[in-house]
């Protein structure tokens with residue numbers, strides 16, 4: 491059994507869905523569990539729907555949702571003939587679930603509504619792709635992953651209940667493979683024991699696929715992307731980026747930790763625990779070798795560059811010029827935990843503490859505000875955090891030319907600079 495994951499970019503148009511169908515056709519006869527994300531930027535569009543709803547702009551929310559509806563109906567119309575009506579019915583059931591909610595007034599926390607609305611992106615995309623595959627001779631069984639992935643109710647960043655989820659995979663997924671070859675389902679979403687929808691954190695479909703691979707003891711996981719492989723830098727930002735044909739799990743964990751947006755950080759552990767290889771392949775040219783990620787040491791990696799934008803630096807000084815010691819730092823880490831925000835870089839001085847975090851809007855504002863009750867707090871926004879692993883001393887000058895270096899940290903292997 492193999493697990494495949496197709497991200498939003500692989501199903502963001504009629505042609506891309508057809509292309510995904512062609513790839514899957516090549517694997518007919520093999521047992522495949524296929525995880526698919528929401529089409530293109532649907533998740534962002536649905537975020538705007540919830541924001542409008544929660545700001546009591548009901549008409550805006552409904553109008554924004556109407557656009558999402560029309561996009562999916564149009565895609566379905568272009569792709570389907572014999573299966574169109576059945577697909578339309580399935581889509582309309584999901585539309586109704588959301589609209590029903592949008593007509594109400596928000597009475598619970600934002601994150602709860604976020605998950606109830608945003609989860610629909612993956613349900614719509616997988617319904618369309620599943621009908622398309624069935625219509626074009628690639629039989630598959632569509633499953634609602636919310637019936638399989640049980641999570642806690644930490645909306646927007648839910649934690650999977652592995653025991654329950656494993657049992658559900660045994661009961662509801664494995665039997666499908668006794669009569670058919672392909673299960674098609676959603677990434678990124680799950681459900682609580684009260685049947686409330688949850689999400690696993692943005693870009694969490696990679697993680698869903700890795701959890702399936704672990705529990706199914708899959709022979710491999712393949713993540714299909716629009717790039718030829720994992721590269722030593724984001725090729726959109728660094729046109730000189732080179733492919734990395736082979737990586738080990740720890741290297742990818744480090745890359746993801748520093749912010750490389752190619753694989754979701756939580757993806758590796760479930761694979762590593764069972765030594766399941768991860769292939770990253772290009773859906774635009776499946777013949778390209780891509781990247782294999784495994785347990786073996788990989789020698790001689792080129793410098794790996796990660797650039798994280800939209801960084802915020804908080805410069806925290808003790809109010810009475812006393813040393814910033816364990817007590818102050820402890821309070822600060824307590825704040826990180828409470829607000830659920832992770833520092834990307836920290837530096838401790840005698841009377842100051844600097845931390846760099848992603849700009850997460852309201853969350854970051856809250857961090858700054860609460861930190862200001864403990865420290866004299868200065869905030870700088872719109873910064874970039876550049877990390878180079880396997881640093882050889884060659885690249886930094888060129889990469890930081892013309893920028894102000896606000897902070898630098900270096901270990902024998904890794905250099906990080908915060909740029910203004």
Ligand SMILES: Nc1ncnc2c1ncn2[C@@H]1O[C@H](COP(=O)(O)OP(=O)(O)O)[C@@H](O)[C@H]1O
Pocket residue numbers: 496497498499500693714715716717719720721722723724725726750751752
């Ligand atoms: N080190 C890297 N190697 C390859 N791609 C990278 C890297 N860092 C960032 N990317 C970006 O990741 C993108 C693919 O990821 P993403 O858009 O999230 O795919 P999907 O929506 O299919 O999951 C590429 O288009 C590329 O710009």
Ligand SMILES: N[C@@H](CC(=O)OP(=O)(O)O)C(=O)O
Pocket residue numbers: 496497498499527528533534611677678691692693694695696
């Ligand atoms: N659709 C979700 C989950 C996801 O993983 O998407 P993608 O595979 O396109 O990164 C998101 O955009 O966050």
